[in-house]
Amino acid sequence: MSGADRSGERQAWHAQGWTLPHFPVRVPVPDLTPFLAGNVLPGVWSFAAPLPGPHVAVVALIHGNEIAGAAVLARWLHAGLRPECGRLSLIFANLAAFARFDPRDPIQSRYVDEDMNRVWARQVLEGPRRSEELRRARELLPLLLQVDVLLDLHSTLWPSAPLVLCGETARARSLALALGTPRDVVADGGHPEGRRLLEHARFADPDGKARALLAEGGQHWEPGTDTVLEQTATRLLTLCGQLPAPARPPPRGVAWQVTRRVVPRRRDFAFLRPFRGGDVIARRNTLIALDGEDEIRTPHDDCLLVLPGQAALPGQTAVRLARRVTA
Structure with missing residues (x-):
């Protein structure tokens, strides 16, 4: 599958004779140049603490134009954030799509060949299909199979209050409700087009223990979305013992099905x-x-x-x- 003719969402709309509105980019585009090499894989940084604890992964850029989550991880790396226990992995997922990001037409860099949040079924990952997103998913998979708790940072094209998607396992919903931020926790079965990262068998197996959540922080390119995502990610690290707990944690979330x-x-x-x-x-x-x-x-x-x-x-x-x- 070539990326030459499928660089984003806008082509699908043009094929139907529709035109998407222009969405201005009202926030700085994060400079990821210092972090592209990673320390375990390109765009992947992983840090172990001397004390035992869970392996927590925070993922940004599953979609290359959702830059708010990338801004959070870049700030953490600049600040030298390290976990107090266990291991913390910070993952810039779709670097190839992000490399195409252009504030003049930001919708175009959502993906290169296909939506990276629809490729996480075993038969797809192990099948013969080829795309830039599948190549990267296969590269990341060995690390992801070691993760105990995962938070996938996202944002939305259209206006929306922040929320957390928890998939269908009770253990993920319980974790999301304990976060308390965002307040609304939505359990759903995903999309027929393919499995999201939080639905990979590592996290969705009813008999498993690993947990994954997807946070939607607000609109892609509006001020404040990165702040919401950083609050959510910081709260997750405190629940996992990797950062000190605040004196007054947020109230428990509200569950929706x-x-x-x-x-x-x-x-x-x-x-x-x-x-x-x-x-x-x-x-x-x-x-x-x-x-x-x-x-x-x-x-x-x-x-x-x-x-x-x-x-x-x-x-x-x-x-x-x-x-x-x-x-």
């Missing part, structure tokens, strides 16, 4: 208004979108809108709907 994934069938799919991720629709059966003549309504009261995209192509997830649950 995805009940429906809305996938448009037609090009004229449209929300009735520009919903924001994190909006809660109070009443069941509230009309929120039209897919041609089909009405999309909330399936239950207090329905959380998870990462709605204000424009969605047929076959792509437009929004996930979630119900609050007692954890």
